Amino acid sequence: MSALLEVEDLRIRLGGLELLRGLSFSLAPGETLGLIGESGSGKTLTALALMGLLPEGAELAGRLRFAGQDLLALDERGWCALRGGRIAMVFQEPMTALNPLHRVGRQVAEPLRLQRRLPAAAAQAEAGRLLARVGLDEQAAQRYPHQLSGGQRQRVMIAIALAAGPQLLIADEPTTALDASLQGQVLELLAGLVAERGMGLLMISHDMALIARQVQRLVVMYAGQAVDSGPTAAVLTRQAHPYTRALLAARPRLGVGRGQRLAALPGQVPAPGELRAGAGCSFRPRCPLAAEICRQDPAPVAVEGHAHWIRCLRAGEALHRG
């Protein structure tokens, strides 16, 4: 099948720094692709480039094609025709993306009127159907964003993103603001919608274990580059790059389980702030806390030595905070 999205040797420079260094991947209609990497690896910049929303001063090079169209040749008018319509995005924090002054039903109806040019009554009816599809009833449509739970707000964001019938949906850490029990539900909803509508889905995350079940292919990013890519099962099995191994080790072994082990070590447990700053447990190879955890569960550190243990711990800490 011909690609819906082709990204080839994408490079982004900003403020004299090369932030994206030759990223390539493609996405077919109906396919789900996970773009995964730690904070600062360039995931959001990639998404912003695909939406024509890079910060002012950013220099872009490479090739970006969407449905056969050269995105780098678009002017602002061209981007407006694509953005929110054929390419839509779900952001990580729905509270900042929703208008706090309007009922959510109206916010879902708006793109239906503006982009699909539906009359007001038809837009309202279609908004109701979209909200029902993401699991929200008529009562929810009448509420303001602050009157909904985090999970409900993210469902509203998904309904808004779907309103114009996009061919490509970009979901940038769509479950970061949600607790663990809701994360899976929202990801399953997205996967179901992709299958139903034949859209392409680019799922951005720092959490390999969370999205691996939902995406067919993975691109693993590290410091502005893809360090591994391929079908999800193949990437998980071969663990070709040390960073892929560190990402994989981060959650299953160090997520909730890690917190429990930490709590089980009285007198050696640094507060979360200390852990982040490196005080209390300074990440020295012979740190007693690390040594104790290694003794209980040697696998995470056995792979790449202490340097990667630090990386796992950081990823685990971010999840723990989330």
Ligand SMILES: Nc1ncnc2c1ncn2[C@@H]1O[C@H](COP(=O)(O)OP(=O)(O)OP(=O)(O)O)[C@@H](O)[C@H]1O
């Ligand atoms: N507006 C900006 N000005 C300067 N540098 C930026 C800007 N936006 C991002 N960067 C830098 O670009 C790099 C990649 O950032 P990006 O936001 O794409 O990372 P990310 O992988 O999405 O991280 P996170 O998971 O924390 O959102 C980082 O080093 C970041 O500091």
